[in-house]
Amino acid sequence: MSIVGLSEGGWAGLGESARAAVTDAEFVIGGQRHLDHLPAISGQQREAWPSPFSEGIERIRQWQGRRVCVLASGDPFWHGVGATLARTFPPEVMVCHPGPSAFSLAAARLGWPLQSVHCHSLVARDPDRLRAALAPGRRLLVLSNDEQSPETVCRLLVENGYGASRVTVLEALGGPEEQVTGTTAGEGVAHPVARLNSLAIECEVADPERPVARVPGRPGEAFVHDGQISQPEVRAVVMAKLAPRGGEHLWDLGAGSGAVAVEWLLADAANHATAVEQRPERVANVRANARCHGVGHLQVVEGDALLAMASLVRPDAVFIGGGASGEGVIEGAWSALPAGGRCVATAVTTEGEMALLAAQGRLGGQLIRLSMDHTEPLGRFNGWQSDRPITIWSATKSSQAGE
Incomplete structure (x- = not known):
């Protein structure tokens, strides 16, 4: 063949x-x-x-x-x-x-070194996944799905604060009807576009304070939540303990806003994740956060974490952000992990902390407690206000570990 x-x-x-x-x-x-x-x-x-x-x-x-x-x-x-x-x-x-390829032809027309460009395809793919690739100064080449893709991408750029980005539409590259036109995302595409087209994007942000960092510990205002979200500093530590390696699957149990699952997926494009959350309003928040961060492939399950585990794809890592004190939750998560799998759980209540202490006694691993203070106005001056300390248990399953 x-x-x-x-x-x-x-x-x-x-x-x-x-x-x-x-x-x-x-x-x-x-x-x-x-x-x-x-x-x-x-x-x-x-x-x-x-x-x-x-x-x-x-x-x-x-x-x-x-x-x-x-x-x-x-x-x-x-x-x-x-x-x-x-x-x-x-x-x-x-x-x-x-x-x-369309990427090679586009790079040749624009004089862009292909090795320094981020290449993406929208063919039969969710356009929202492009959001995860946006960064100030970054160059993107995008293979369009159809003649509607240029306008779809322009709207997406505007929604994310990249309306000033330069967008070049390259139609029918390599053929007699080849056409190359430039615009900005904010201006949009003024002419009918051929079905066979590619896009070249030079990302330019309107508000330099708006882009979200590309490392774990993204600020809380970057997520939709009802207060059920870990502090950025805590999330950074949790992600370090989860240690995403690429191409791995995470369970985010008691997901709340889904921020940990989102950060896991943003760590590597080949990663996968399942977020389990019991409250419908928080499930909606998880889905909204996945979409706006360009990781709409996050699997979201509404229901009890312990009951949901049996039907989930086996994980490489598990984060238990809520319900660690629930009977059987830690044990169920640990049993599902393969050798080398990581389990991380957090607690702010005494009951949750007792569950983590017991888990460390049975399964090993490490316990740490984070205490953070932040400044707030105190009359004409500033003073320190202490947040609730948070306990974090983390453990890696060895090949000799019991189930």
């Missing part, structure tokens, strides 16, 4: 080996716009990719063992069909002939 990456340059833009892969194939499948670029080849069967997408995979499977060519856009293994095919067919039966 050959996979050939086509740009808008069409047949003329293909190399000799890629052309041979097409002309030698008995069966060719691809998008209709890809098929339209090909010359007529006698006896060759061609099909446009069907919907649903899985039917196309099945058609390829029916031709397995014969000469098949799959047409793709640009580089098939960069936000393309290549990854989907690789989940079904082993690499030894595939030969890929990549073309220039």
Whole structure:
């Protein structure tokens, strides 16, 4: 099976080996716009990719063992069909002939070093996830889903305080109808845009005090909450103990605002998380915080933490921010962890602290207590006001640990 990456340059833009892969194939499948670029080849069967997408995979499977060519856009293994095919067919039966990706073409037009640019795709993806990538001075290349994507992205930038950002719309790159136009997010896109387009964004923030830091311990005002949220300093310590390594799954039990789960997901784009919260109004806050921070893929479960555990994907780390004193909560979380898994729990009540002391006695780990003071007006001067101390238990499960 050959996979050939086509740009808008069409047949003329293909190399000799890629052309041979097409002309030698008995069966060719691809998008209709890809098929339209090909010359007529006698006896060759061609099909446009069907919907649903899985039917196309099945058609390829029916031709397995014969000469098949799959047409793709640009580089098939960069936000393309290549990854989907690789989940079904082993690499030894595939030969890929990549073309220039939309990211490469856009960087070449703008003179941007591709290694210093953040690349994202909106194809069949939630546009809100782009929020997590925004940062002052950052350059982004975005593969659009359709002709509506430029306006969607411009609105998103404005909502996040990046209305001054320069946005370049690159349409039909590499083809005879290529068009490159510039605007700002605040101005929006004034002309109809081709369905095949990419965006180049130079992030510029209107209010330098608004962007949220890219490290754990983000301020409380960055989240929607009803007061059930840990202090930024506490959250920074909790995240250090949870130690996200990338590609791991977190349980945030008794999530409150979901701030810990959000910070976990922002730590690495490959991370996953499940937030469990019993109160409906707080569940709504968790979802709102996930959306506004660009981590809408956070799984939110409304219900009791202990009851929910049995149906959740096994975690690599667990944070218990509420309900640590509940019967069986710590034990259930600990049992679910694999070797190397981390469990962190906090408490501000004496009952919760007793539960953490008992957990340390049974399971080991470390106990710390954080006490913080902050200044507040005291007449014409300032004085110190003490917050409630918070106890944090953290432990890593060893391969010899009991269940």
